[in-house]
Amino acid sequence: GQSLEQPSEVTAVEGAIVQINCTYQTSGFYGLSWYQQHDGGAPTFLSYNALDGLEETGRFSSFLSRSDSYGYLLLQELQMKDSASYFCAVSASGGSYIPTFGRGTSLIVHP
Amino acid sequence: GAVVSQHPSRVICKSGTSVKIECRSLDFQATTMFWYRQFPKKSLMLMATSNEGSKATYEQGVEKDKFLINHASLTLSTLTVTSAHPEDSSFYICSATSPGTGKEKLFFGSGTQLSVL
Numbered sequence: 273g274q275s276l277e278q279p280s281e282v283t284a285v286e287g288a289i290v291q292i293n294c295t296y297q298t299s300g301f302y303g304l305s306w307y308q309q310h311d312g313g314a315p316t317f318l319s320y321n322a323l324d325g326l327e328e329t330g331r332f333s334s335f336l337s338r339s340d341s342y343g344y345l346l347l348q349e350l351q352m353k354d355s356a357s358y359f360c361a362v363s364a365s366g367g368s369y370i371p372t373f374g375r376g377t378s379l380i381v382h383p
Numbered sequence: 384g385a386v387v388s389q390h391p392s393r394v395i396c397k398s399g400t401s402v403k404i405e406c407r408s409l410d411f412q413a414t415t416m417f418w419y420r421q422f423p424k425k426s427l428m429l430m431a432t433s434n435e436g437s438k439a440t441y442e443q444g445v446e447k448d449k450f451l452i453n454h455a456s457l458t459l460s461t462l463t464v465t466s467a468h469p470e471d472s473s474f475y476i477c478s479a480t481s482p483g484t485g486k487e488k489l490f491f492g493s494g495t496q497l498s499v500l
Contacts, residue, residue: 302487303485303487305487305488307489312494312496313493313494314389314476314491314492314493314494315427315476315478315489315491316491317488317489317490320485320487320488322487357424359426359427361487363486363487368432369485369486369487370417370429370432370486371486371487371489372429373426373427373428374426375425375426376424376425376426378424
């Protein structure tokens with residue numbers, strides 16, 4: 273099976289930088305993706321890492337270390353609208369490459 | 384980007400009734416769609432993989448007779464919660480992958496909040 277661990281909650285202030293970590297255990301690892309979900313809304317895809325290193329997309333960046341089974345999502349220049357839940361999801365051959373989601377991290381951005 | 388439409392967004396029903404939820408891919412053909420269930424402040428749990436023209440593949444622990452999935456066309460999958468009970472109350476979300484993008488990129492519908500009284 274697959275398991276993922278991420279913090280349940282993170283708080284930060286507007287304009288700050290925050291990092292949300294994700295560790296995973298799986299066999300046949302293929303890639304790690306990140307999704308954002310606002311309360312009552314649908315998850316939206318943010319980023320995907322299949323290879324080690326940092327992927328940057330605007331204010332959001334995602335990092336992966338396959339050897340450490342670890343990744344993180346980095347959010348810069350935080351805005352109030354970034355308050356949401358962030359899920360890491362692992363794709364693996366054992367799960368037919370369908371993303372298996374972590375429990376999610378609730379990010380609260382304060383003024 | 385690919386758009387997935389899900390209806391209804393919210394439904395309240397009496398215990399023992401059946402509820403149908405529709406999931407449509409609006410601007411692409413989806414041979415495979417996925418149905419997830421989410422409890423408040425919890426993760427998305429994959430219930431089943433819906434395959435166009437064939438039987439759905441259910442995850443372990445999900446009752447296939449309880450949660451009927453039909454994928455009759457390349458743009459429509461339906462989830463029917465049969466004989467719903469209060470414990471079936473949850474947020475149900477469908478998703479699909481778009482041709483040309485990998486399986487890791489899921490496009491989600493807006494979800495259906497089911498409340499069974």
